[in-house]
Amino acid sequence: MNSDTDSKREKALAAIELLEKIYPSALCALTYDGEPWKLLVMARLSAQCTDKRVNTVCETLFHEYPTPNALADADISRVMDIVRPCGLYRVKAADIISCAKRLVTVYGGVLPDSMEELLTFDGVGRKVANLLLGDIYKKPAVVVDTHCIRITKRLGLIDENVKQPEKIEKYLSLLLPPEKQSDFCHRIVMLGREYCPARGYDCAVCPLNKVCANANKTEKGCAKQ
Numbered sequence: 001m002n003s004d005t006d007s008k009r010e011k012a013l014a015a016i017e018l019l020e021k022i023y024p025s026a027l028c029a030l031t032y033d034g035e036p037w038k039l040l041v042m043a044r045l046s047a048q049c050t051d052k053r054v055n056t057v058c059e060t061l062f063h064e065y066p067t068p069n070a071l072a073d074a075d076i077s078r079v080m081d082i083v084r085p086c087g088l089y090r091v092k093a094a095d096i097i098s099c100a101k102r103l104v105t106v107y108g109g110v111l112p113d114s115m116e117e118l119l120t121f122d123g124v125g126r127k128v129a130n131l132l133l134g135d136i137y138k139k140p141a142v143v144v145d146t147h148c149i150r151i152t153k154r155l156g157l158i159d160e161n162v163k164q165p166e167k168i169e170k171y172l173s174l175l176l177p178p179e180k181q182s183d184f185c186h187r188i189v190m191l192g193r194e195y196c197p198a199r200g201y202d203c204a205v206c207p208l209n210k211v212c213a214n215a216n217k218t219e220k221g222c223a224k225q
């Protein structure tokens with residue numbers, strides 16, 4: 001480990017400490033009743049859609065299809081109608097039915113607990129797989145979403161010119177203690193929504209400004225945009 005990585009690791013630990021104080025509960029913004037297959041479905045629907053909308057849509061979806069078997073046998077036109085508010089509804093409806101079928105026929109209804117297996121489900125990429133591994137199986141998992149990319153760059157943990165989510169995931173997994181990774185990502189989403197959105201943020205009032213590279217660029221932190 002070189003000294004640059006060491007200092008970023010220290011910064012990450014300081015950020016984690018602050019985040020844990022601000023947000024004692026690291027909650028996933030997708031609300032479900034603890035059944036793993038439901039988080040799989042919701043995570044697939046959340047692509048390019050707000051978590052709030054997914055939560056609303058899934059109240060109807062899970063009411064009509066309360067089990068993976070029911071969703072596996074669903075009429076796709078009805079599922080498209082239900083998930084239409086999430087956008088990309090044709091492919092999302094096809095994917096979640098396919099996922100339910102695979103879960104039932106290949107895995108007996110039990111969500112697998114490895115990245116390799118999760119990636120075999122339609123519409124599941126590393127972001128969704130990591131969310132599932134971290135939330136369901138409490139495994140080390142870095143969920144690289146838009147908040148994570150934006151804020152870890154602003155904090156100075158990730159170089160600005162690194163674009164590929166998989167590279168960001170790999171580097172963050174070196175910086176963050178394994179047992180803290182999943183919760184760090186949830187808390188970063190919470191911070192992004194409250195203090196550090198893409199535009200219009202004010203470092204002067206952000207609880208992370210003492211450890212953030214972006215805030216320290218000027219005496220007063222970054223100006224509100």
Ligand code: SF4
Pocket residue numbers: 151154155195196201202203204206207208209210212213214215221222
């Ligand atoms: S100090 Fe500014 S850039 Fe850094 S996390 Fe807070 S709001 Fe974002």
